[in-house]
Amino acid sequence: MKSHTEYLWFHTKKRQEFIRITDEVRAVVERSGVREGMALVSAMHITAAVYVNDWEDGLIGDFQEWLEKLAPAGRPYRHHQTGEDNADAHLKRTLMGHQVVVPITDGGLDLGPWEQVFYAEFDGQRRKRVIVKVMGG
Amino acid sequence: MKSHTEYLWFHTKKRQEFIRITDEVRAVVERSGVREGMALVSAMHITAAVYVNDWEDGLIGDFQEWLEKLAPAGRPYRHHQTGEDNADAHLKRTLMGHQVVVPITDGGLDLGPWEQVFYAEFDGQRRKRVIVKVMGG
Amino acid sequence: MKSHTEYLWFHTKKRQEFIRITDEVRAVVERSGVREGMALVSAMHITAAVYVNDWEDGLIGDFQEWLEKLAPAGRPYRHHQTGEDNADAHLKRTLMGHQVVVPITDGGLDLGPWEQVFYAEFDGQRRKRVIVKVMGG
Numbered sequence: 001m002k003s004h005t006e007y008l009w010f011h012t013k014k015r016q017e018f019i020r021i022t023d024e025v026r027a028v029v030e031r032s033g034v035r036e037g038m039a040l041v042s043a044m045h046i047t048a049a050v051y052v053n054d055w056e057d058g059l060i061g062d063f064q065e066w067l068e069k070l071a072p073a074g075r076p077y078r079h080h081q082t083g084e085d086n087a088d089a090h091l092k093r094t095l096m097g098h099q100v101v102v103p104i105t106d107g108g109l110d111l112g113p114w115e116q117v118f119y120a121e122f123d124g125q126r127r128k129r130v131i132v133k134v135m136g137g
Numbered sequence: 138m139k140s141h142t143e144y145l146w147f148h149t150k151k152r153q154e155f156i157r158i159t160d161e162v163r164a165v166v167e168r169s170g171v172r173e174g175m176a177l178v179s180a181m182h183i184t185a186a187v188y189v190n191d192w193e194d195g196l197i198g199d200f201q202e203w204l205e206k207l208a209p210a211g212r213p214y215r216h217h218q219t220g221e222d223n224a225d226a227h228l229k230r231t232l233m234g235h236q237v238v239v240p241i242t243d244g245g246l247d248l249g250p251w252e253q254v255f256y257a258e259f260d261g262q263r264r265k266r267v268i269v270k271v272m273g274g
Numbered sequence: 275m276k277s278h279t280e281y282l283w284f285h286t287k288k289r290q291e292f293i294r295i296t297d298e299v300r301a302v303v304e305r306s307g308v309r310e311g312m313a314l315v316s317a318m319h320i321t322a323a324v325y326v327n328d329w330e331d332g333l334i335g336d337f338q339e340w341l342e343k344l345a346p347a348g349r350p351y352r353h354h355q356t357g358e359d360n361a362d363a364h365l366k367r368t369l370m371g372h373q374v375v376v377p378i379t380d381g382g383l384d385l386g387p388w389e390q391v392f393y394a395e396f397d398g399q400r401r402k403r404v405i406v407k408v409m410g411g
Contacts, residue, residue, distance in 0.1 A: 001138040001275045001411045003310035005379055036140035037272060038177055040312060040375050044386030046327045052235055053183045053227055058215035062224050063231075070207065070344065078332035087336050090327055094337075094370060096231060098326055101177050101238060101375060103270040105142055110268060112181030131384060133377040135311060135410065136272065137138045138275045173277035174409060175314055189372055190320045190364055195352035199361050200368075207344065233368060238314050238375060240407040242279055247405060249318030273409065274275045 004032030012124030037136015042099035047089035047123035049096035089122035141169030149261030174273015179236035184226035184260035186233035192253040226259035278306030286398030311410015316373035321363035321397035323370035329390040363396035
């Protein structure tokens with residue numbers, strides 16, 4: 001069994017940003033030499049998400065508006081009594097999910113025609129990491 | 138390490154359908170010959186979900202009503218400016234999750250007494266796929 | 275490829291409880307002898323969740339209040355016509371997610387600085403299980 005681990009770093013300019021990372025994940029898988037297996041792509045910070053969906057700016061706007069409605073910023077969250085102001089970011093990342101497992105077949109990402117891997121930052125403007133861990137043969 | 142990949146095809150009659158696929162996943166695992174490992178079951182289309190929950194029609198109705206409330210159809214989503222009309226399906230699938238990893242122990246699915254694997258279609262009436270990727274020894 | 279499986283048992287005093295299980299997962303991984311791989315941590319009951327987020331009581335309170343708002347108890351759910359009274363627990367666990375995959379690097383859990391693994395019980399006061407399945411080399 002082969003195993004290969006890399007970390008992707010992000011430092012967004014805006015507090016909230018959605019970034020497509022399919023190509024970066026594919027490059028890690030190619031460097032791993034794994035032909036059949038799985039790649040775990042997982043946010044290492046708890047106010048960011050990793051998810052799979054469409055690469056279409058309108059839909060990304062719909063996601064952002066929807067998340068703001070279901071998990072609004074600026075409420076008197078208890079978490080803020082610790083001095084934090086990002087409780088909504090924890091909730092938003094929970095809705096989107098914090099990790100995906102990408103299947104690897106014949107050395108490539110085995111994704112459907114519209115599947116793209118995204119990193120969703122909800123409390124950015126600082127350095128944060130995503131682990132990409134590849135396992136297989 | 139053994140690896141085995143199959144694809145399940147769906148072509149639902151209704152736009153939204155929830156289909157139990159535990160038996161199909163079990164059959165793939167049996168064909169894989171894997172005794173100890175994991176099976177990734179992942180929707181390859183971005184308006185469908187794969188999730189684990191109860192096989193009870195009332196609860197499935199509750200899920201559908203709940204999803205309609207949290208991610209309603211028929212709103213002026215930005216995604217619809219591209220000619221699409223399914224933004225709500227993208228949101229609904231995000232709430233349910235698009236993949237599960239099923240543990241395999243002693244050659245069988247290691248599920249709790251009520252765990253069932255479901256495919257949830259939110260924009261059907263066309264051919265769509267789910268990948269089942271088994272890894273282990 | 276090595277594989278190692280253990281089950282964590284829970285019997286909460288309250289109907290709803292959030293329990294940190296990072297140390298229990300770490301101990302299973304250490305017993306597995308796996309140096310590079312993944313640990314699947316998955317609730318085996320369909321009214322409980324396993325998720326990764328912050329170990330901060332205020333935030334846990336925020337999560338609980340938020341879940342009650344998005345998936346309230348005490349509504350006339352169809353599932354309750356079967357004699358059950360826990361449909362909201364099925365919905366809440368769906369929002370939080372029922373499983374996580376924890377990467378293992380150099381024999382330890384490869385988690386970010388604030389990542390903690392939690393078991394979230396939404397219909398407790400009885401014995402329930404979580405599977406921890408470790409795969410790797």
